[in-house]
Amino acid sequence: MAGSFTVTIADSGANFHCPEDERVLISMEKQGLRLIPIGCRGGGCGTCRVKVTEGSYRTRKMSRAHVSEADEQAGIVLACRLIPESDLVLGLAGEGNGVWNRAREQGGKGHGVNGSIACGIRPIPRA
């Protein structure tokens, strides 16, 4: 596909196309997919933290509270600020906050209440 790259999630092999110049998370969400947890979409909350293992890319500014300089060197980025410059392979690299864990427990549905409000109110702290 011209002007578009394939983004593959390493764990599952699931993939989707992302147009060049579009942010990976935004493109994923537009296609109705929930392969990566969705938070603020603005580089601030860390929910969509991923590690790029193959491919070239650029990013827009991301919160240093969630992506340190060392993280960035290691390919860790926020998918909402990630713009592909080739096909990409990436893995989820969440920090263990409640949103990320529950999204995974629910098989990527990423929504719903299990009746334990305290669980929702008190997300698991960062590792």
Add this chain to the structure above:
Amino acid sequence: MALTGVLRAGFVQFRVLEMDEALAHYVDHIGLELVEKADDGRAYLKGYDEFDRHSIVLREADAPGVDVMAFKVGGAADLDTFEKRITDFGLAVDHVAAGEQPTVGRRIGFELPSGHRIELYAEMARSDNGPITENPDIWRDDPHGMRALGFDHCLLYGPNVAEVTRFFTEVLDFGLVEKVQTPDGPIAVWLTSSTKSHEVAFVEHPEPGKFHHVSFLLESWNDVGHAADIISRYDISRDVGPTRHGITRGQTIYFFDPSGNRNEVFAGGYSYFPDHPTRVWTPDQLGKGIFYYEKELNDRFLGVVT
């Protein structure tokens, strides 16, 4: 005057990743006015229906989140009275000199058991572009964007909500308007110094000092719908709504600024008076309390903060 001591939530200073993008969001879309972009990089904004010079202060930084929320008190003498009461409660008080923010008088500051910095101040210049006071038209210039009247309140996430509640009610004389009560204590509280349903709210959260949202007041439920139209038209990152809260009864929509700080615009809500009882929610009904129509919470609203 019947309303004394702490008057209201006066200003909030928070961090953004890219200032130009943030200003386009808050000025063009939410409808605030840019008062000044200062030499130190901070930007000062206000809503069209606010008398004071500014209520929102943006600071460009490497990570979004809140620097300080400040409350305006009735007079300079209140700063001395509250300094003693805050110190007696056991919190350390520091001082910010007049002029640290343009036209703002001296401030006293302290850190809550939730990890948030709070300040009190008595003086700020009157805006020369505030509401008209003589034979007042309803506004000076056409409201634009979401037509926000001004800054209304913040919701802050952090630990020790029970202690924070005791501080606000016993030291700052706030009313506890609503709370979510568990057998272990309150996990969420809505507090006011005025007749508004809340000036500030707190939710129990393990990480200290987190920012859940800054809220702007709209005139009507219809304007909440208009805000939703703007959110879709300009691809603003939406969180939840339009919907209604059981708690405070406000009609609302949540979204994120371009740096990931959550915003709310809302209308409605009931009036509170100091003789009113606290309204109490049990955790099993919290879905309805937060989102009255959906009756369920979502993980992003609960867990995503800056």
